[in-house]
Structures are given as C-alpha cells and as structure tokens.
Amino acid sequence: SETTYGITIFSTNIETVVWGGGTAAPVNDATPVLTNPDNSDYMFAKLRFYFITSNVSDAQGYSDIDYIELSLWDNSRSTEIWRIRYTESTNAFSIELGPAYITLSGSSFSKSGFDIDITWSIKIDWDHQDLSNIDIRQYVVDTSAESDDNWYEVDWDVETRLDYSTAPSLSDDRGDLDTNDLVCSGTVVYYGSALHPLANETDVWVLHDVSGTWTGNVDGSGAFTVSSITSSSTVRLNTYTIKVVVNGDGSGGTDLYYASSETNEFITDQIEFYLSGAEDGRINVNATGVAWWNARYDYDDAEIIGGLTAQLNGSKLLVWDATNSRWYYQETSPSVIRIGYTLNSASESGFDLTGWIQSASDTSIIWDLVVVRSYSTTDTRTNVSDTVDIDVLLEYEFDDSYVDDGT
Incomplete structure (x- = not known):
C-alpha cells in the first residue's frame, strides 16, 4: 500500500533474470513424438522418412547446449539399435551408432531463447531389427558437461518383413515342354499391414529349380506381374521360387518375405500314345474295320478319356469309345486293300497340350x-x-x- 493517496491495489509485471556463469543442467522438456507413424505406431523399412520431435532447453540459453542425442532401444532396454545426434555449435546431424540400420537426412531444428526444437528425419533400412514396443532414450548435455538423460516408453514398432496379400501364383500348372509364356503374379505388403513396399526399393524374382531367372517390380498397389517365364524341355515337375529382395541385390538376394520363400510348381508334360491295334487285322470287303489307340499323360500316366484331338493320315479323327475305354477310328472299303493308320497330330484341352509321342506302333487293316x-x-x-x-x-x-x- 501507499500513504500518499491511500491506494492499496497493485498489478505486478514479472521479469525473468538469467544469472550468468551458472551451471544449471539442460532439460529434456517433452516426450519425443513420432509425428507420421503408419498403422498408428509403426515405422516400415524403406517406406518413407519418419519424423520424430525432440524438445530441450537450457536456463543459460540454447547456445550453452553442446549436443542432443536420441537413441532407439528394444523394449527390455538391453540393446541399443541406433543413436543419432544434433550438435548445436555446427547445426550438424550425425549417426553415432547403427549407420547400417537407418538413413538420417532432411532433419531440421529451431532455436530460440532457451529452447532447441528438433525434428529428426529418419528412414528405416531393411537390415534393421524387427521390434515391438520400443523405448527411446534422449540425452542432452551442455558445454559444462551438465546433462539430462531420460527414458521414454513410446511403444513404437519397427517392421522390415514382407508378406503377400495375394499369394504368388503361376498362370498355369501344366503345359508343353519348353513352355515360354508363363506369368507369375501376386501382391506384396508389409507383414501385418495392408501397406506395400515401393517399386524403387524392392525387386521381385522368380527362380527356376534348374535354370532361369526372371524379374519384375511391384506397382503402385503392391501388385507384380513377371512374364515370359519358361519351363524345362523334359517331362518333369518344375519348381519356381518367388523372392522379394532389396532393390539391386539380384536373384541371389535375401528374401524379405517373413517366412520361407514361396514356391509354385508347373508340370511339363506331353501326350503319349502307348497302346494301339485293330479289332481285326484282316476283314471282309465292305465290312467295318476299327483301328484304336490308348493315350495318357506322360508325366503321371493318367489316362486321357476326353478332350483329345488326334488326327490320323488322311485327316481321319479318333473318337472316344466309352465301352472299350479307348480312342478309335472306323471305316469300310468296297475293294481289296490294306489301309495303314499313322498318327499325324494330337492335342488335348485338359491342359492345352500340343506335344505328343508315340510308344505304340502304327496299325493297319486289310480288306480281303x-x-x-x-x-x-x-x-x-x-x-x-x-x-x-x-x-x-x-x-x-x-x-x-x-x-x-x-x-
């Protein structure tokens, strides 16, 4: 109060005074924040740069701060994966530990009064460990070696493994020898997510178990199509291994798929005419003669009972005889003659086979x-x-x- 006018009500203006020469320690002001996570709290390998904020201060002014470090640890806090640093005097960002696991680029800072606000910009590498519920440690030290060191249970996740939302598949499962138009397609996503990796960060490879590799890339939806895949030139089961690898690593690169590499199978096959004959090798003039064959798939000896188009000499077509379970052709002759029957071409519609072999002999009938x-x-x-x-x-x-x- 004052006595001149008897005024007893006052307003107060606060003034902050910084005393120079003190040794007050810098402070971590806030929990680091992942500002652009995927799937709520994930960072996926090579998908994008992720931004993490750090806020520190020093009562003697921001210039008294030497550097700030941010490090990522597993949930047990027993293993440090990487550590990054911002140095105030040079405004430089650096990776102090684990340079194989992240890329640090495009980070920024803001300095004012007592405060330094940092936005770290990192990209997860394919070699990073897959982690759940990670912990973050932030350390700030000033020029007098005074420091603040804090742990944060941020519970972010890191995922580098891939999966398929649409499993890889071949365009066919059986075909001719030397097939050269197979197509392998599928859709790649990150493990446990609907997000997909980028085309410039991955390559898709299809490997034949004997010889041959083919490659392609995912599109904007994670889908891939690898074309012009060829097969073996012999009757056999062909196995194709599908891999998604780091871009540029080639067909020998490590598969990023979370489990054992996916495989598809394709049978190279042909039609085999393995039995032949005539109901009677010599018959009366004007009688009906019947020549016949049995056909099967060469790979597994399964009998072909339908869908076969087999042409004999003279453009004669075999037809199916359900009673005798064989393919036959019949005709008559009004004159004495011997007619030979030779297979000229064959195909079937079950697997669209056009290749064929004949292990049974040609046959003939005499009209006499x-x-x-x-x-x-x-x-x-x-x-x-x-x-x-x-x-x-x-x-x-x-x-x-x-x-x-x-x-």
Whole structure:
C-alpha cells in the first residue's frame, strides 16, 4: 500500500533474470513424438522418412547446449539399435551408432531463447531389427558437461518383413515342354499391414529349380506381374521360387518375405500314345474295320478319356469309345486293300497340350476276299460209290497267301 493517496491495489509485471556463469543442467522438456507413424505406431523399412520431435532447453540459453542425442532401444532396454545426434555449435546431424540400420537426412531444428526444437528425419533400412514396443532414450548435455538423460516408453514398432496379400501364383500348372509364356503374379505388403513396399526399393524374382531367372517390380498397389517365364524341355515337375529382395541385390538376394520363400510348381508334360491295334487285322470287303489307340499323360500316366484331338493320315479323327475305354477310328472299303493308320497330330484341352509321342506302333487293316485258285482230284473217273478227294486251292486276294484254315 501507499500513504500518499491511500491506494492499496497493485498489478505486478514479472521479469525473468538469467544469472550468468551458472551451471544449471539442460532439460529434456517433452516426450519425443513420432509425428507420421503408419498403422498408428509403426515405422516400415524403406517406406518413407519418419519424423520424430525432440524438445530441450537450457536456463543459460540454447547456445550453452553442446549436443542432443536420441537413441532407439528394444523394449527390455538391453540393446541399443541406433543413436543419432544434433550438435548445436555446427547445426550438424550425425549417426553415432547403427549407420547400417537407418538413413538420417532432411532433419531440421529451431532455436530460440532457451529452447532447441528438433525434428529428426529418419528412414528405416531393411537390415534393421524387427521390434515391438520400443523405448527411446534422449540425452542432452551442455558445454559444462551438465546433462539430462531420460527414458521414454513410446511403444513404437519397427517392421522390415514382407508378406503377400495375394499369394504368388503361376498362370498355369501344366503345359508343353519348353513352355515360354508363363506369368507369375501376386501382391506384396508389409507383414501385418495392408501397406506395400515401393517399386524403387524392392525387386521381385522368380527362380527356376534348374535354370532361369526372371524379374519384375511391384506397382503402385503392391501388385507384380513377371512374364515370359519358361519351363524345362523334359517331362518333369518344375519348381519356381518367388523372392522379394532389396532393390539391386539380384536373384541371389535375401528374401524379405517373413517366412520361407514361396514356391509354385508347373508340370511339363506331353501326350503319349502307348497302346494301339485293330479289332481285326484282316476283314471282309465292305465290312467295318476299327483301328484304336490308348493315350495318357506322360508325366503321371493318367489316362486321357476326353478332350483329345488326334488326327490320323488322311485327316481321319479318333473318337472316344466309352465301352472299350479307348480312342478309335472306323471305316469300310468296297475293294481289296490294306489301309495303314499313322498318327499325324494330337492335342488335348485338359491342359492345352500340343506335344505328343508315340510308344505304340502304327496299325493297319486289310480288306480281303478268299479266291478259289484251282481244283484237283487224284482220279477223274472212278467206280460208283467210291470216295473221291477233291483238292481246292484257296488264297487271299490281297497277298496271294494260302488259306489254311476255315470251313
């Protein structure tokens, strides 16, 4: 109060005074914040730069601060993965520990009065450990070696593994020898997420178990298509291994898939005609002759009972005989002739096979007549009631061979 006018009400203005020459320690002012996480609290390898904020102060002014360090630890705080630093005097950012695990680029700072506010800009590398519920340690020290050291249970997660939202698959599972138009497709995502890796950070490889590799990239939706994949030139089971690797690592790179590499199989196969014959090799003129074959898949000997298009010489097509379980062709001839039956082409619609082999022989049918060539007797005149032998010479018209049985 004052006595001149009797005023008893006052307002107060606060003035802060900084005493020079003190040794007050700098302070970590706030919990570091991951400002752009994915899936709430994740940092995914090579997906983007992630921004983490740090706020520190020093009662003697920001210029009294020497450097600030931010380090990432596992949840047990037993293993330090990486440590990054900002040095106030040079405004330099550096990686002090674990340079193989992160990229530090584009970080920024703001300095005013007592405060330094930092935005760290980091990108997770594929070699980083996969971690859950990580802890952060922040350390600030001033030029007098006074410091503040704090742990933060931030519970962020780091994920470098990949998965497939659409499993890799080949465009076919069985085809001709030397197939050269197979396509492998699928969709890649980060493990446990719907987000997908970037095309410039990954390569997709398809490897044949004997010879051949093919590559492609994911598109903007994580989908990939690898075309013009070839197969073996022999009948066999082909195995293709699908890998997603670090961009530029080649087909021998480590698969980023979270489990054992995915595989697809493709059978190189052909049609095999393994039995053949005719219902009767020699028949009467004008009778119906039947030539037949059995066909199967060469890989597993499964019988082909449908979808087969097999053409014989003379553009004759085989048809399926369900009663006798075989493929046949039938025809008649009004004249004496031998007709041979040879396979000229074959394909089937079950697996779209066009290649074929013939392990059974060609077949033929003779249309024929029996011809009486001559008669002969031992005596042209004999007693009444005597027995007379008459010899008749019978031959087949087609080849003049003797008829030696029959009635």
